[in-house]
Amino acid sequence: xxxxxxxxxxxxxxxxxxxxxxxxxxxxxxxxxxxxxxxxxxxxxxxxxxxxxxxxxxxxxxxxxxxxxxxxxxxxxxxxxxxxxxxxxxxxxxxxxxxxxxxxxxxxxxxxxxxxxxxxxxxxxxxxxxxxxxxxxxxxxxxxxxxxxxxxxxxxxxxxxxxxxxxxxxxxxxxxxxxxxxxxxxxxxxxxxxxxxxxxxxxxxxxxxxxxxxxxxxxxxxxxxxxxxxxxxxxxxxxxxxxxxxxxxxxxxxxxxxxxxxxxxxxxxxxxxxxxxxxxxxxxxxxxxxxxxxxxxxxxxxxxxxxxxxxxxxxxxxxxxxxxxxxxxxxxxxxxxxxxxxxxxxxxxxxxxxxxxxxxxxxxxxxxxxxxxxxxxxxxxxxxxxxxxxxxxxxxxxxxxxxxxxxxxxxxxxxxxxxxxxxxxxxxxxxxxxxxxxxxxxxxxxx
Amino acid sequence: xxxxxxxxxxxxxxxxxxxxxxxxxxxxxxxxxxxxxxxxxxxxxxxxxxxxxxxxxxxxxxxxxxxxxxxxxxxxxxxxxxxxxxxxxxxxxxxxxxxxxxxxxxxxxxxxxxxxxxxxxxxxxxxxxx
Numbered sequence: 001x002x003x004x005x006x007x008x009x010x011x012x013x014x015x016x017x018x019x020x021x022x023x024x025x026x027x028x029x030x031x032x033x034x035x036x037x038x039x040x041x042x043x044x045x046x047x048x049x050x051x052x053x054x055x056x057x058x059x060x061x062x063x064x065x066x067x068x069x070x071x072x073x074x075x076x077x078x079x080x081x082x083x084x085x086x087x088x089x090x091x092x093x094x095x096x097x098x099x100x101x102x103x104x105x106x107x108x109x110x111x112x113x114x115x116x117x118x119x120x121x122x123x124x125x126x127x128x129x130x131x132x133x134x135x136x137x138x139x140x141x142x143x144x145x146x147x148x149x150x151x152x153x154x155x156x157x158x159x160x161x162x163x164x165x166x167x168x169x170x171x172x173x174x175x176x177x178x179x180x181x182x183x184x185x186x187x188x189x190x191x192x193x194x195x196x197x198x199x200x201x202x203x204x205x206x207x208x209x210x211x212x213x214x215x216x217x218x219x220x221x222x223x224x225x226x227x228x229x230x231x232x233x234x235x236x237x238x239x240x241x242x243x244x245x246x247x248x249x250x251x252x253x254x255x256x257x258x259x260x261x262x263x264x265x266x267x268x269x270x271x272x273x274x275x276x277x278x279x280x281x282x283x284x285x286x287x288x289x290x291x292x293x294x295x296x297x298x299x300x301x302x303x304x305x306x307x308x309x310x311x312x313x314x315x316x317x318x319x320x321x322x323x324x325x326x327x328x329x330x331x332x333x334x335x336x337x338x339x340x341x342x343x344x345x346x347x348x349x350x351x352x353x354x355x356x357x358x359x360x361x362x363x364x365x366x367x368x369x370x371x372x373x374x375x376x377x378x379x380x381x382x383x384x385x386x387x388x389x390x391x392x393x394x395x396x397x398x399x400x401x402x403x404x405x406x407x408x409x410x411x412x413x414x415x416x417x418x419x420x421x422x423x424x425x426x427x428x429x430x431x432x433x434x435x436x437x438x439x440x441x442x443x444x445x446x447x
Numbered sequence: 448x449x450x451x452x453x454x455x456x457x458x459x460x461x462x463x464x465x466x467x468x469x470x471x472x473x474x475x476x477x478x479x480x481x482x483x484x485x486x487x488x489x490x491x492x493x494x495x496x497x498x499x500x501x502x503x504x505x506x507x508x509x510x511x512x513x514x515x516x517x518x519x520x521x522x523x524x525x526x527x528x529x530x531x532x533x534x535x536x537x538x539x540x541x542x543x544x545x546x547x548x549x550x551x552x553x554x555x556x557x558x559x560x561x562x563x564x565x566x567x568x569x570x571x572x573x574x575x576x577x
Binding site for chain 1: 489491507509513514
């Protein structure tokens with residue numbers, strides 16, 4: 001389509017028709033306090049001067065050399081190939097590929113994304129992706145409720161607290177009762193009216209659940225109760241048993257770790273997979289491969305669309321009508337760049353480095369590792385002087401670990417430490433040193 | 448119209464056929480309906496034992512071009528479903544009145560039978576819609 005700009009006359013005509021006095025009135029839904037009133041840039045500045053000013057502002061950002069922060073958003077190495085491929089305009093500017101005849105390239109990429117996710121998780125079906133991990137988990141709860149015809153869902157503590165909020169919102173909208181409990185008390189609340197048990201492993205605190213033991217426990221008594229696992233850093237699949245091998249019915253994950261930069265906490269990528277028998281209840285798009293009726297050429301297309309809300313709103317299990325195409329493409333390029341052995345190597349480095357730090361911190365008097373189960377690249381530590389640790393990390397140009405009290409106010413002296421393959425040996429030694437120095441740190445007084 | 452309209456069956460406006468037996472009824476969709484839908488690729492049927500009201504949805508019939516619902520022609524309890532259709536939904540296309548049957552129900556209100564259509568009435572409806 002040609003680009004045709006509006007002239008003042010056309011704009012005035014359009015405003016008159018919709019009976020709006022001014023273009024600015026079209027934006028009145030934006031709360032007043034969110035609108036920037038002054039940019040602190042004087043009128044009539046030249047472009048190079050504005051750029052200089054912006055750089056000056058930008059330099060006020062503190063950019064750390066290494067990070068010990070994870071908690072749902074991770075720093076992993078992104079191979080150069082990822083940005084190179086996704087920056088191609090055919091991918092970068094494309095819209096949802098409704099028209100198979102005009103979108104074979106993107107459809108093939110999505111099909112291949114589904115294929116690699118399916119191979120990685122060993123789940124039978126993967127969809128074309130969702131917005132992020134939290135919405136995938138919430139959609140899984142709704143899907144389970146529709147499959148079972150039951151409206152109670154159990155969520156085990158240890159799911160990322162932000163995800164719990166999203167699940168609560170979705171369940172509220174769907175009249176699904178959400179029961180939050182601990183793994184120890186699962187048996188007490190399980191009964192025949194439960195549609196699904198949702199849990200995260202490795203969980204928010206880093207604990208890895210023996211999923212097979214748990215699924216056997218649940219399915220033995222309640223074979224129709226669905227098991228839904230979520231994950232925030234699926235690089236661990238390079239080492240851990242895939243969900244397809246542990247009798248999980250629906251597996252979802254945040255795919256940001258696969259070639260997507262942490263940015264300011266988004267955009268993410270919702271990985272959504274399920275057993276084949278639930279194919280028609282899976283939310284979102286699915287791309288399939290087909291063959292010409294008269295000929296041998298293969299092609300790709302959106303398939304099973306009768307499940308989707310733009311076809312049958314009242315029967316759809318979800319109101320998602322799109323996928324996270326560019327981010328799923330990043331994940332595809334990331335995973336094919338690494339290959340099977342590459343991902344195993346990444347997972348191994350995450351595991352080894354995190355365990356090196358865990359052991360070193362545990363040996364410093366005053367620090368206590370609180371995890372009771374095995375961990376991957378995150379673990380929680382009780383600190384003798386948490387403010388000291390945060391301060392010392394910043395001094396050493398390290399992004400400090402998460403203070404758990406952000407989410408759990410009673411755990412005021414606990415941090416969630418994340419160590420990935422990007423943490424160099426020197427950054428690790430610095431962090432351990434920071435932990436030692438923190439013990440004797442004294443709060444600076446204002447007076 | 449070159450569709451089959453067996454005269455030993457009862458019908459509904461929504462294109463179900465009903466074979467009445469003692470206290471029970473076998474239900475499927477008509478030859479006309481399967482032609483309208485085209486190649487059927489998926490069928491979802493209710494749970495055995497479910498109690499469903501007349502005209503409530505008892506299942507879904509998905510074809511390559513549309514999705515239709517199977518509506519209960521009579522209120523009752525589902526006593527049997529044709530589970531071979533799950534693997535072989537195309538039986539509804541090839542044999543709508545025999546191996547393509549969908550469910551058997553035990554009806555709870557005999558009076559509702561009076562509201563079912565005769566073959567002549569149903570033929571007229573199908574002709575109008577064609």
